[in-house]
Amino acid sequence: MGTRTVVDVWLADLTFPDYMAPLLRLGEEFERRHPEYEIKIQSSNFRRMPQEIHEAALGGRRPAIAEYYYTATQIARDAVDQAGAPLFTPVERAVAGRTEILGEPVVTGDVIRPLREFYSHDGVLVSMPTVGTTSLLYTNKSVLDAAGVRGIPRTWAELEAACAAVGRLPGGPSHGVTWANHGIFFQQALGTQGAPMVEPDNGRTTRGTRISLAGKEMLTWVEWWRRLHAEGTYLYTGAVNDWLGTFQRFIGGQTAFRFSSCTDVRYTVAAAKDAGFDLVVSRLPYNEQVPFAGNVVAGTSLWLGAGLDPVVEEGALAFLQFVNNPRNAAEWHKISSFIPVTNAAIARLEDEGYFAEHPYHRVAPDQLHAGDGSLAASGPLMGDYGGIHDVLTTAMDDVLARGADPAERFRRAEAEAQEKLDAYNRDVAAGGPRGPHCFTVD
CATH class of the missing domain: 3.40.190.10 (Periplasmic binding protein-like II)
Known part of the structure; x- marks a missing residue:
């Protein structure tokens, strides 16, 4: 040859x-x-x-x-x-x-x-x-049955109601739901509510230049998350990007629900079987107060x-x-x-x-x-995406762990993220991505 x-x-x-x-x-x-x-x-x-x-x-x-x-x-x-x-x-x-x-x-x-x-x-x-991949809801159906909950939650309100029922269950989980403090869930919250993360047009028709991290849809999500945490419904492990910790809490019976990636399906099915409970995998809950736009990939x-x-x-x-x-x-x-x-x-x-x-x-x-194909549901395109994720998760950690005011903290986060996006776009205009800040991946 x-x-x-x-x-x-x-x-x-x-x-x-x-x-x-x-x-x-x-x-x-x-x-x-x-x-x-x-x-x-x-x-x-x-x-x-x-x-x-x-x-x-x-x-x-x-x-x-x-x-x-x-x-x-x-x-x-x-x-x-x-x-x-x-x-x-x-x-x-x-x-x-x-x-x-x-x-x-x-x-x-x-x-x-x-x-x-x-x-x-x-x-x-x-x-x-x-x-x-996309984000899904994982449910301990055995706990829901014991709590008398009929049906798997589809919306934020239904999830809250189910968690309240679980909270009344003698000997039940200590919390209702958990998920990692990771950037993808901010994306999902905006995508499902039809809101862009970057303008113009979520960075899809032209280069994204203006970050939006403190708008109505973002604060609706952050306030809801903060309230669930304050009420003892949401379990925060205390660590950013803690996929493993939230998995362990869910499989260990400390929560009835978990938001996570579809990549976890195979592992979670096997782990639930070993733990002895019935598992249901379903769509990620969305804000029922606004029209559903779609989940991001x-x-x-x-x-x-x-x-x-x-x-x-x-x-x-x-x-x-x-x-x-x-x-x-x-x-x-x-x-x-x-x-x-x-x-x-x-x-x-x-x-x-x-x-x-x-x-x-x-x-x-x-x-x-099931998404509507809108620019918001398609997900954002922007420079220093990973760095902006870090800004979001740090801000949310301040809200959950240190009691920061959501509106004020996310206005600061928006300003920090804008600086990162501006720095990236300046590098590109000067001949292409080159500084380490241009290559952050999360």
Whole structure:
């Protein structure tokens, strides 16, 4: 066999146990199907990936495919090479209307609507989603039954009522509900209420320049959260971004409910079974006082390098299609609990009877498809996304742990976040993201 064409693929390791193994196997399988190509995969922690790609580009190196976490989407859009040219090119534009590439059926046109909306610009799919997630409600149904609660809460008011009933249960949980103090829940609160986090247009029609963290919808969420905490309904572990702590409290019976990512479905189902209680997974509760707009997505996507050798580009594009063909996308969902990224993958799982056997796994895609497709529900795009998340969680920690006034504290948070966004946008205007503050990922 002659010299193979190397396709450098840099993947973001989300650090779950054995996370990279299925992706490495896909690379090996693609090579067997296309022996003229070598898929050279290297991985890095998803938080470090944007800066590592930036440093490589400054040194004249670039991957053919690079994976970015969703909060780094603006960083990828702004990434440039040594000459100041864009580091990536829109995937859909490179596909150029073809139905197959190197014999691999094109799937970019079949990406589910919520993911397509997040990763598109001017109607063109810019990057290929690989991991799709959203936030769900996990319920200890055994506790609800004992408390006489009929039905799973769908709204904030219904959740409060259910928690009140649980609170009257002799020997029941010490608190009603828990969730991590993490930036995604601020996004969900704004998205479901139809409010943008950044203007104009949530950063989706043009670059976001004005942060909105102290508006009516944000303060409605923060005040509600603070009140639940003050009343003893919400359990705060006292630590920011404490996913593990909230999981342990829920499984340990200290709460009846938990908000968390759909990535926890598989783990939580197993843990609930071991703990001896019935589990229900359902849509994240929303504010019933305003029209429901939609839940935002999280996850990762694959970006195609610009200016690649044509043979390398063909191999890279073919690999992007292969990774997300219906079989592979469906298997990735079974392994990970991530949302199937294409309609064909969802249909395949339906036809196999997988969702009938595992109904928990159907909740996340159904929740996303219930959204109205608005710019608010699509989620924000902005620079220093991770830094702005840190501002939000620090402010909320001050409210919960130190009794800070929500309105005053979030006005300060808005000013702090605006400084971060301004600094990022100044760097981009001066030639692209470059300072460490530009590469914060959360």
